[in-house]
Amino acid sequence: MSEPLMVLHYDVDGTDFTVAGEASGAVKKVLKQLGVSAEVIRKVAIAMYECEINMVIHAHGGFIDVEIRPESIRMIHKDVGPGIPDVEKAMQAGFSTASQQVRELGFGAGMGLPNMKKYTDEMKITTEVGKGTIVDMTVYIK
Amino acid sequence: MTLREIKEILDATVLTGEEELDREVKAACGSDLMSDVLAFVKDQAMLLTGLVNGQVIRTAEMMDIHAVIFIRGKKPSDEVVSLAESRDIVIMETELPMYIACGMLYSAGLTGGSSRA
Ligand SMILES: Nc1ncnc2c1ncn2[C@@H]1O[C@H](COP(=O)(O)OP(=O)(O)OP(=O)(O)O)[C@@H](O)[C@H]1O
Ligand SMILES: [Mg+2]
Numbered sequence: 639m640s641e642p643l644m645v646l647h648y649d650v651d652g653t654d655f656t657v658a659g660e661a662s663g664a665v666k667k668v669l670k671q672l673g674v675s676a677e678v679i680r681k682v683a684i685a686m687y688e689c690e691i692n693m694v695i696h697a698h699g700g701f702i703d704v705e706i707r708p709e710s711i712r713m714i715h716k717d718v719g720p721g722i723p724d725v726e727k728a729m730q731a732g733f734s735t736a737s738q739q740v741r742e743l744g745f746g747a748g749m750g751l752p753n754m755k756k757y758t759d760e761m762k763i764t765t766e767v768g769k770g771t772i773v774d775m776t777v778y779i780k
Numbered sequence: 781m782t783l784r785e786i787k788e789i790l791d792a793t794v795l796t797g798e799e800e801l802d803r804e805v806k807a808a809c810g811s812d813l814m815s816d817v818l819a820f821v822k823d824q825a826m827l828l829t830g831l832v833n834g835q836v837i838r839t840a841e842m843m844d845i846h847a848v849i850f851i852r853g854k855k856p857s858d859e860v861v862s863l864a865e866s867r868d869i870v871i872m873e874t875e876l877p878m879y880i881a882c883g884m885l886y887s888a889g890l891t892g893g894s895s896r897a
Binding site: 744749752753 | 812813814815816818819829831833834835836838839841842843844859867
């Protein structure tokens with residue numbers, strides 16, 4: 639893997655749902671300025687937004703590092719939330735532990751992780767109950 | 781179909797983006813589930829929704845959705861309106877319920893935005 643052309647870092651505030659999506663919006667803008675194709679931008683934006691929302695609604699926030707290379711965009715999301723006890727189950731479409739409050743805002747359908755899988759070329763979840771979760775995703779630029 | 785035509789059909793009020801009404805819309809989707817929108821909606825569609833929180837606007841931003849219609853007379857807060865304005869997203873509000881609003885647009889020739897449709 640080559641050296642990243644650009645590395646972006648974002649803190650995700652876990653207490654304010656209204657700002658969830660700021661980081662994804664900012665990355666989308668940067669990629670557009672760099673002239674990355676609309677298809678790649680769309681995949682990155684959707685996967686990162688779903689993951690950013692998860693960090694806020696399930697894990698009290700954290701941070702995101704984005705590495706931009708000529709051949710790929712990598713997004714590493716780290717939180718110190720409750721962790722995911724059963725990743726396989728969490729990956730199933732429809733599985734959600736979201737609160738009623740979160741559901742009323744239009745989330746909690748259990749579609750986020752399957753969406754991330756669908757829109758990225760590589761996805762790895764490292765998680766430990768009580769410690770936190772790392773979701774590492776890469777979208778290739780063909 | 782242009783946003784101006786959509787505004788007429790739904791007897792909608794424009795909350796922001798009055799100057800953008802000549803924009804063309806090719807497909808639309810009606811949903812209160814943002815994750816579904818993120819999973820299934822095609823590029824450049826318009827969204828009709830009964831939710832009025834800021835994540836609706838952010839979801840639209842990620843999906844390159846340039847227009848959002850709030851149905852059943854739901855009123856977004858000023859913060860949500862300015863968020864939409866800053867993201868160059870047109871928002872309108874109609875008194876019509878979801879089923880009727882979608883039905884009227886569909887009969888007028890605007891079809892679905894779902895990639896499964
Ligand atoms: N960062 C995280 N920390 C702890 N648990 C998580 C995290 N991300 C996901 N989960 C768990 O995995 C489940 C499934 O996540 P997924 O994103 O697919 O659905 P959701 O967030 O509940 O709903 P949606 O994404 O459709 O709004 C969550 O309900 C939650 O239990
Ligand atoms: Mg989710």
